[in-house]
Amino acid sequence: MAEATGSSKRVERPLSPHLQIYRIQMTSVSSILTRITGHALMVGVILGVWWLLAAAVSDPYFALANAVMTSWFGKLVMTGSLWAVWYHYLAGLRHLLFDARLGLDIKTAERLGWACIIGSVVLTVLTLVIV
Amino acid sequence: MTYMTDRKRAVGAGSAHSGTAHHWFMTVSAVVLAVMLPVWLYLFGAAIGGTREQVVAAFANPFTAILTALVLVVSMRHFAKGSAVMVEDYAHGTARKAGLIFVISLSAVIATTGLYALIRIAL
Structure with a gap:
C-alpha cells in the first residue's frame, strides 16, 4: 500500500469522476436524464x-x-411531465435492449441516446396534438 | 458450525447482497408501465380541463378507474425503488436512512391518496 511508506502525509489521489474536467458524452447525459426525469x-x-x-x-x-x-x-x-414521461419511457426501453445484450457498442448506444431525446420530443408533440 | 459452504452463500447474491431481485422488479414494473402508459396518458390528458362532473364521470368509468389505480400503484413502487437507489448512491449514514424513509413514505402517501380519490369517485 502506498500509505505504508512511513510518511504520515495522505497520498493525494485523483478523485473520480473529475467533474471539472469531465468530458460530457451522449451516454452519460442520456443516463443522468433518466434519473432526473424519473424524479421530476x-x-x-x-x-x-x-x-x-x-x-x-x-x-x-x-x-x-x-x-x-x-x-x-x-x-x-x-x-x-409529459416530456419527462416519454423520455423516461424511451430510456427504459433502451435499458431493456441493453439487458438483452443489444446496442451496447458505443456508436449504437450514442445513437439510441439521441433517439431517446428526439423521440421524446416527437412523442410529446404527438400526444399534445392527439389529446 | 455452519453447514452452508461459502460458495452456497455467495451464489446469486452479487455485490449488492440482494441478488438481482431489485433489477428484476424494475424490469417487470417497467414493462408493465410501458404497456399501460400510452392508453392511460390519453385518458388522463383527455380528462384535464373538464368540469367536475366530466372529470368524475371519466374516472368513474371502470376501465379508467382500474387502469389509473394500476398505474398509480406500479409507478409509485417503481419510483420508490428507483429513488432508493439514488439515495444509496449519494447519501450515507443517517442521511441515507432518512432519505430512504422519505422516498418510500412519499410514494406510499401518493399512491394511497390517489386510490382514496378513485374509490370515492367510484362509489
Missing part, C-alpha cells in the same frame, strides 16, 4: 393526484385545484 415526474404526479382528490371531494376544492391545473403553471408542469 413526482411534481406532475403530486399535482395530478391532488387534482383527482379535489374532484372526489367537493366543488370548491375542485375549483381551486382545477384553477391551478389549468393555469400557466399547471400547463407547464403537465407539458414538462
